[in-house]
Amino acid sequence: MIKSFFFGCMFLLVFAKPSIAQTYLKQQGTVKQLFVKDKPFLILGGELGNSSASDNEYMRNIWPKMKAMNVNTILAPVYWDLIEPEEGKFNFDLVDSLIAVAKKNDLKLVFLWFGVWKNSMSCYAPYWVKKDQQRFPRATDKNGVGQEILSPFYENNLNADVKVFKELMKHIKAIDSKDQTVVMIQVENEIGMLPEARDHSPLATAVYKKPIPAAFFTYLKKNKDSLMPEFKAVWEKNGFKTAGNWEEVFGKSLTTDEIFMAWYYADFINKLTDAGKSEYNLPMFLNTALNYKKEAKPGEYPSAGPLPHVMDVWKSAAPKIDLLSPDFYNPDFKYWNDLYVRGGNTLFIPEIRFEQGVGGKTFYAIGHHSAMGFSPFSIENGSKEETAEVTATYKLLDQLKPIILQHQGKGTINGVLFDKIDAKKELKMGDYILTFSHDLSLGWSPKSKDEKWPITGALVIQLAVDEFIVAGTGVVVTFKPIAANSRAGIGYIDEGVFKDGKFVPGLRMNGDQSHQGRHLRIPEGDYSIQKIKLYTYK
Missing domain, CATH: 2.60.220.20 (putative beta-Galactosidase from caulobacter crescentus)
Structure with a gap:
């Protein structure tokens, strides 16, 4: 008996595979930090232009430029239409190349999944999806006119996205889990409904008239005292009802249309994210197209994306998402930062216009809000003079990373x-x-x-x-x-x-x-x- 136990232990020691340190988020004080190989990591990032990652030759001269700018992480799109050009046939050549060359240059990657939606539209869905509108229905406006937007209400749209996303995550795990070059995943890109507040397709309209899912009411009742004030005011206006359909609970308005749409976008994303994490459990986040002006109405901006006033809807319906993140193309930087650190959400800025002041904004976000990272958009396209500000800023922050990470979330930064x-x-x-x-x-x-x-x-x-x-x-x-x-x-x-x-x-x-x-x-x-x-x- 003792002898058998001894040899059993020896077998485990000799033949068991060593455990691999995971990439994950960990709470420190008031914020979450990204850990890579069990060490905290600060993203000094740069997001590529939408098309840059689609060609290896185009990327050849970009890698040394990123190193010269003191970037440590590239945010790179990966495209459904190039990964699955034919249904069920997957091509990961571009993914493999990005990972291999990033690893060679000692850079980390955040992959941006351009799947069902990119900037509201379904422009990166494969041709075989786009042309088959019976099988893959689109969102429509109130007049029944189809939009270039796949509807989140139809199972075929979800299942097709889930299938390819699972294959992507499985592939990344197979080739990169040891090195952990890929450290996070952005799920879709700037989700939101245009040009109206909600989808008016037949199924969407039928669902709109049904009772609100019980899970939403459970969340609202549990978190009533900590709801975002602008959302709580909408619920309160009609008497804090906890039963009924969307209009019965929130009233008839564009605001209600947006809340409804946010729930079903979030439910879609939660199922997609859960499926991806079941293959490879990397941190996953959503980015947001912010209102271009505060008084804009839903549909004038991408309605129902993970915006601050519907953040509670997203937190309720998409708990598998780790972060909600703002993209910046407006001047109200401090205002929006303040909104995105509420409710325990950690600030990460995956996309911001590349212009004067981006250095100061980086210092502010990482200092004042203990941001997880920062990433100017189309970073590869600036001249040496245009990129000088980021280069100088990242040079300082690269030196300061250990002390910044030590103090984040503790009130001493x-x-x-x-x-x-x-x-x-x-x-x-x-x-x-x-x-x-x-x-x-x-x-x-x-x-x-x-x-x-x-x-x-x-x-x-x-x-x-x-x-x-x-x-x-x-x-x-x-x-x-x-x-x-x-x-x-x-x-x-x-x-x-x-x-x-x-x-x-x-x-x-x-x-x-x-x-x-x-x-x-x-x-x-x-x-x-x-x-x-x-x-x-x-």
Whole structure:
């Protein structure tokens, strides 16, 4: 008996496969962090243009450019129509090439699944799906006119997407689970209904008249006190009803149409995500096309996507999705960031317009909101001058990754973002009040007289009650003690670099650079990491 037990244990030790560290999300303080091979990972990303990943030769010159920009993760589309050009016949050559070359360049990948929907439309569905509208029905407007949008209400549409997505995830696991080059999956792209708030196809209309699924009411009752205020107000307006169809509970309106559509989009996505994770359980997220203006009506923007005012619908019907993420093509950066960190959602910005200020926005999102990562869109298409801001920003953040990841979600990291209108911010950290201002507010530069100031920003990390790291561009910081009847003095400021998570000082900035001990300054156009030690006196 003992002998058999001994040899059984030896067999397991010799022949059992070593366990593979997984890619997963883990809570730290108030946020989730991405873990790759059991180590936290900060995405310094760049999203490729929609067509770039569809040709290996086109990609050949992009890889070294990404390395030169200090990018560590590429967000790359993978396309249903190229993976399954004929029904049931799968071709993963492009997927294999992306993984192999990313691995060779020590880059990670986030795959963007362009399946049933891309920017609302079904433009990446294969030709054999598009042409067979009887088998794969489309959404229609209220006049019965078909749209270039596959309807989420028909099982054939879901089953076709599930089949290819499962094959994709199975394939990624087979070739990459050991190396974990692919670290996350975006499920579809910017889902939403256009040009109306909901699908008016025959089946959609029939479902609209049926009672609301019981699971939705269970969620609403359980989370009544923590619902997003704009959604709670809609439910409250008609008396917090917990039975009935969509109009009976929420009233007859475009808002109700959007809530209805969001539930069934989310239900579709949850089933698709669950199927994909059953093959390879990578973190999966959704990106969102934001309203181009706050007063726009559903259908004027992609209705029913994972927008803040219907976030509760998505959380209820799509619990398998790990993150809801905003794409930015409007100027209200802080406003939308604030909406996407509610309800325990961790901020990740998978797509943002590539323009001036993207560096400051990166420092702000990662500092103020402990964002999981940041990714400008069409990153491969900028000139060297256009990409200089991202290159410089990512150079600093790449050095700071260990300390950023150590402090995320703990209240010891923050960030600021400035333009001419919003040019000052006070932060309470440690024993001090830190007053950040736009560098041009000093008035020393001729640019200070310009009508518009460049966007600047920085992050700050508290190392001790009187010691801070400030990194960014175009900011000035002054300090005062929280305690009354004392003043703050600057012991020293060192500009330096981080190597292997440790600060290596360079220039001592106690002279003109700190205005003889009055402030810490990173001039507009410069990018710097500075460490400051404070003291108090009376």
